[in-house]
Amino acid sequence: MPGLNTLCHYEKSWFADDVKAALSVAAVALPVAIAYAQLTGVNAVVGLYSCVLPMLVYALFGTSKQLIVGPDAATCAVIAALITPLAAGDSTKHWQLVITMTAMTGFWCILASRFKLGVLADFLSKPILMGLLNGVAITVIVGQFSKIFGFTFDERYLLERLGGVPTYLAQTHFPTLTIALLTLAIYFGIKRLRPTWPASMFAIALGASLVWLFKLEQFGIKTIGVVEGGLPLFQTPEFNVGIIRELVMPALNLAIISFVSMMLTARSFAAKNGYDVDADKEFMALGIANLASAVSQGFAVSGASSRTAVNDANGGKSQLVSIIAAGIIAIIAIFFTAPLEFIPSAALGVVLIIASIHLLDLKMVWKLRLKDRQAFYLTLTTLLAVLFIGVIPGITLAVLLGLFQFIRTVMRPTxxxxxxxxxxxxxxxxxxxxxxxxxxxxxxxxxxxxxxxxxxxxxxxxxxxxxxxxxxxxxxxxxxxxxxxxxxxxxxxxxxxxxxxxxxxxxxxxxxxxxxxxxxxxxxxxxxxxxxxxxxxxxxxxxxxxxxxxxxxxxxxxxxxxxxxxx
Missing domain, CATH: 3.30.750.24 (STAS domain)
Incomplete structure (x- = not known):
């Protein structure tokens, strides 16, 4: 437990900065966790469960002092793309399949750590990962337009959804759109006037307050509904065990993507703060964090770059930040979930779009055209694959591209x-x-x-x-x-x-x-x-x-x- 070793040698001078950073991380993590739960297709409280135990576990087993683990856009998009058709509209089955896939992802990570496969952090090249994340971000953004405009997509894939845009825009629900625009205005207003405040939390809180005060549900504005808090309770799976076969390879893909993405974040902040991270131990920490999430009825987690950046910007010095933030989120998940039912879905859609925009870096993709034409084509191929054949096939193609790129380098070297x-x-x-x-x-x-x-x-x-x-x-x-x-x-x-x-x-x-x-x-x-x-x-x-x-x-x-x- 590398994190435990750090905590055993904790310096008192770090405490004030760690508490400040923990409050900021919790404030940012709360609305994002709820929004990612909606993206995954499960109850809002599941997003909170997915933060608590994984953050505590990573604080003990991780080697990064700044990294915050939790729900991530890419992992949630992958899970939703796979589980939704398998669940066939059964919410209980959907949740249990999500938990099962999370546990399998954790198992793959621990197995990879056991065989010293931390080198997989370098397996997916940066161009491939760049194309993958941009594709996932665009997919999520388009998917959230339905919540903002108040309609429901009938199509599953991006291309078909884009083809039906004129028809869907004609179905716009203007009260829902008004709430979305108001949330957006509050977010950017707080960002401009108080840049250090958690804008997402305030925007969602004010949106929920308006729904509660003026009973806006009567105008057809959808909310996330009743959120049953308390301690997570384990449920016996109610699906055919044969479905697990459908999850084996996607869980492996998800483990690789989550790990590579996490290592990019962990290494960048480790370099900034003058220390190094152990890839094999990080694989183990991610695996145990995912198992902890499954045990606590949550979904798959990865390194959260935005929350890690908040931690670092507020001067977080150690893994105590994760422990304090997890404690705050746990208290809310157990005792204070009642107000969450008034959160409008449109507001969560806005938060998800803003979070996904941070993943977008199309400008860098275009710059690759001048710097490295081969890397540009690799990025573009991965991006288009995710957009037009789906997230799961796109990720599989990305993994295969990484493998073929390596084989080609070995087979036809200089x-x-x-x-x-x-x-x-x-x-x-x-x-x-x-x-x-x-x-x-x-x-x-x-x-x-x-x-x-x-x-x-x-x-x-x-x-x-x-x-x-x-x-x-x-x-x-x-x-x-x-x-x-x-x-x-x-x-x-x-x-x-x-x-x-x-x-x-x-x-x-x-x-x-x-x-x-x-x-x-x-x-x-x-x-x-x-x-x-x-x-x-x-x-x-x-x-x-x-x-x-x-x-x-x-x-x-x-x-x-x-x-x-x-x-």
């Missing part, structure tokens, strides 16, 4: 021809002419580990680059350090073929680096080394010295022969 500069340093040959090729020696570097699925490409590239050389080549040296990382019999067979090809051309094939490993692998693969096979040297510089010494010896021998003949 390579370099090496030379030596005026100081004798080995470096790549390029247009700068800082390095020159060594006479009679061709040095090749392949920038990826060699394995069975890229060995043929390696062989082809090496022979192509060799064929382009104008000078007579006596020796081909391969930099073994970056490419020979593990034993692969397919690679060894390819290397043996290369040795035969070069030997027929009167060229020596040599490897530089990893000498002990390579000789051991040669023995297992029954490949000859030394004069009868492939030469292996300790490093590139030794290989060059040995070959240059050999060239000098041969030149001297050639000079001595004519002298002896003349005598």
């Amino acid at each position: 390579d370099h021809i090496l030379g030596v500069d005026i100081n004798g340093v080995v470096r790549s040959l390029d247009a700068s002419d800082k390095a020159k090729a060594v006479d009679g020696i061709f040095i090749y570097r392949f920038n990826s580990p060699l394995t069975y699925f890229n060995s043929s490409f390696f062989k082809r590239r090496l022979l192509e680059q060799y064929a382009r050389q104008k000078d007579d080549i006596e020796c081909v040296i391969i930099d073994a350090v970056p490419c020979f990382t593990h034993l692969d019999l397919s690679v060894m067979a390819m290397l043996s073929d290369l040795e035969v090809i070069f030997r027929k051309r009167g060229v020596r094939l040599e490897l530089a680096g990893r000498k002990r490993q390579l000789l051991a692998w040669f023995e297992k693969a029954e490949i000859k080394s030394g004069h009868e096979g492939i030469y292996v040297h300790s490093d590139l510089y030794l290989a060059l010295r040995m070959n240059q010494k050999k060239q000098i010896t041969e030149e001297n021998s050639a000079k001595e022969e004519p002298e002896q003949t003349s005598v």
Whole structure:
């Protein structure tokens, strides 16, 4: 429990800042949690349950001092997209499926931590995650228009919804739209006059007060309805256990997305505050937090970037912020849920749209077009997939894109021809002419580990680059350090073929680096080394010295022969 260790060495000077930060975090988390509960399709109090135990658990098991966990737009959108068709309108079944998927997500996270898969934090590249989050944000924003304008979408997917916009706008419920606009005005008014105040909480509170004072339900304004507070009570699942099969892979996708998103937030604030986070322990903390959420009848959680930013901006120093904020939310969830029933759905829709706009960064997506065209196309593909084929298929495509991007990098990496500069340093040959090729020696570097699925490409590239050389080549040296990382019999067979090809051309094939490993692998693969096979040297510089010494010896021998003949 890294967090417990921090709390055991707590400094009294931190307390005032932590209390201030906790109050601010709770004020921001309350309306957002209720809004995300609506997005997920469950009762408002479930959103509060999803904050309390997960925040307490992360405070003990997490390695980030600033990160706040809780409901997140991306995770809620994923859950809603999957569970809604499976529940088929049954609210109890819907809730229980949400809890089940949350528990499965937690299980996947803990399993990943057990196998030290924290490296998955780097699995989804930033362009893919950027496209994913922008797509989810747009999907959520369009989905909330129905609450703001007072109609109900009949279609499930974004494209069909956009096609029916003219028809839906004709069904606008103007009292509902008025409440939404009033909430928006209050939000921006508070942001302008009192930037440090929790604008979302005040906007929702004032909207609920208006509904209560003037009994606006009589005008058709929908509210979130009765919120039964108290301690969460476990219910026996009432759905076919076979449905769980439908949740296995989506829960795995959700675990990866939640973890990657959380690590981006955790690492950025850790770097800002001068410490580091442990990816494997973060995976464990996220898994336990999700299990805690499921036990307390909540839904899946992740790192909440907006609440983490509020914590940091208010000077939060330790995990005590999460503990105090969780206590405040718990008190409200248990004892003070009655006023929540007057919160208008339109006001929650406004809060969700504002929260989703913070996820949008289309300007950065467009900038990628100039910085990195390949990253731009990757981001755009993920974004369009989420928008037009749905959140779940879009996330699956994002994960596959990340995998394919890695495989493509390994299968078709860059390579370099090496030379030596005026100081004798080995470096790549390029247009700068800082390095020159060594006479009679061709040095090749392949920038990826060699394995069975890229060995043929390696062989082809090496022979192509060799064929382009104008000078007579006596020796081909391969930099073994970056490419020979593990034993692969397919690679060894390819290397043996290369040795035969070069030997027929009167060229020596040599490897530089990893000498002990390579000789051991040669023995297992029954490949000859030394004069009868492939030469292996300790490093590139030794290989060059040995070959240059050999060239000098041969030149001297050639000079001595004519002298002896003349005598």
